[in-house]
Amino acid sequence: MPHAEISSALRLFYTDDGSGDPPLLLVHGWGADSHQWSWHLDALAARHRVIAVDLRGHGYSSVPEAGNTPRAMAEDLDTLLDRLDVPEVIPVGHSMGAQVVSILAVEHPGRVRALVTLDPGYGMSQDLAASFPGMIAGLRGEHPHAVAEEIDRWCTTSATPAVIRRWHKRRLYGMPPHVLAEAFEAMFTAPGAIGVRPASDDYLARRGCPVLSIWADPERAAWEAGLLRHPESKVVCWEGSGHRLHEERPAEFVRVLEGWLRTLGKASGHGEGPGSADAAAGPFV
Template sequence: MSGCATPSELPRWFDGFQRFPIRTASVNGHRIAYLDEGQGPPLILLHGYGGSMWQWEYQQIPLARQFRVITPDLIGSGLSDKPALDYRPEELIESIRGLMDALGLPTATLIGNSMGGGVAIGMALTHPDRVSRLVLIDSLPDHVRERLASPLMQRALNTSVPAWLARFGALFVGNRTMEAVLKEIIYDHTLVTPAVLDRSNRNRQREDMITPLMSLRDSLPLWEQQFAPRFKDVHHSTLILWGEQDRLFPPQVGRDLQATIPQARLIIIPDAGHIPQWEQPHVVNRHITEFLQP
């Protein structure tokens, strides 16, 4: 979840199980990196806190058979710019609206995992006419700190370590921390291979990710104040998918979320943790495709 500053050039290809060209768009003066595959009704796939587009690598080909699949690195993450912002919820929301404008998309279905689910909910509440449907995967709930079941993630949210010290620590224990984080969010630890660890660490080391991560953490009270109390005002057709073995937010959190969104249905994904779209992609892709049928 942390990284040290090692600037690098934007790679030409997305390093997934198959290569996809990385594109960029200027949004509010900042570069947003994204994948754009397939044709059809547009889907925008939003990753979680500390994540990147690689968490959607198993959605690119299957979903692109029927849809236009747009997968950005959120501002402050991955290959996108990491400007000196407060990373308030509305700034993330406006970056997605701006990306849609840049791509000429009046509306899209938003599919968000974890924090990306929170951004999707924020878009649905702030710009309801720009969102056609919602898919929330182990999404950001209300009362995040109280609902968070993982001691490791609780420490990450509650730490008061200054950014410079976090960067210094990342030089010595960053790789071990990354492995611990992956094993916390992924249920099947055999999937945390050396190749996955290497890719995660390379993503962490591209640029300074510490400052955006800490700013996102510090903006969490704004999410609780501005958006979490308004789940009942989301009137879009909504599919909630939840990993049965999620160690961060147990399935009851998903059940509570379903109860507060009027048009939501919930499906529990067996043998999956916090990123079921990566751990059980065939199951998740099938549910998404069925939900999005006319």
């Protein structure tokens, strides 16, 4: 499996399967890696070129001593696509990965044909954000992995399969603690972070491409629907799912994604506006 030389100090692990333009770029969440897409790779690669990458500090990629932030990760992806001679992609990002691909879409709009975000790591309320400094302190404390495990409990419900719980717990305990702390802080509390409202609103409104966003929380789904400007954008809500909803419902995720991709560039003829959703996708905003 290949690594790409992003700089003299950074190599990114990635896989590259299938064919079809524009390719899909799969971007995992905080404390995970590209194995997160094992539930979906075969189905997606049957119709598309699919590039699945380990972000800096994660998986089989290099672990910088500093700079493990969503903005740096987005720049890494831009460089990776240059290395692969891929001019345009449809990035698919989960959680922190949704921040990363949204930054890619804003800062490199010519690179992104359309965008897919899965239970994104943005749009947090100020009330929820009040707990983040304590979490970050814990991630920098004596037992960072135990703190990360406690944070991760928010990601599951009683219906989350045990194999998903176990995989992510094991992956978190394999993560470098400084990456967990630095990336979490950069998402939510550091200067320039876009994870908490109103910073989320101001930055995400700059995405000019079509966006498909799938949420577990109806309130945050409705909030993002109000930000989307492109008429081909859709927001879907699977209320009751866990944070890793695409892992819990892999076949449904692939079906919704493929259905939306087939609509891109076509006039709907139904007068749908930004933020609308297909009823067949489940509960929606």
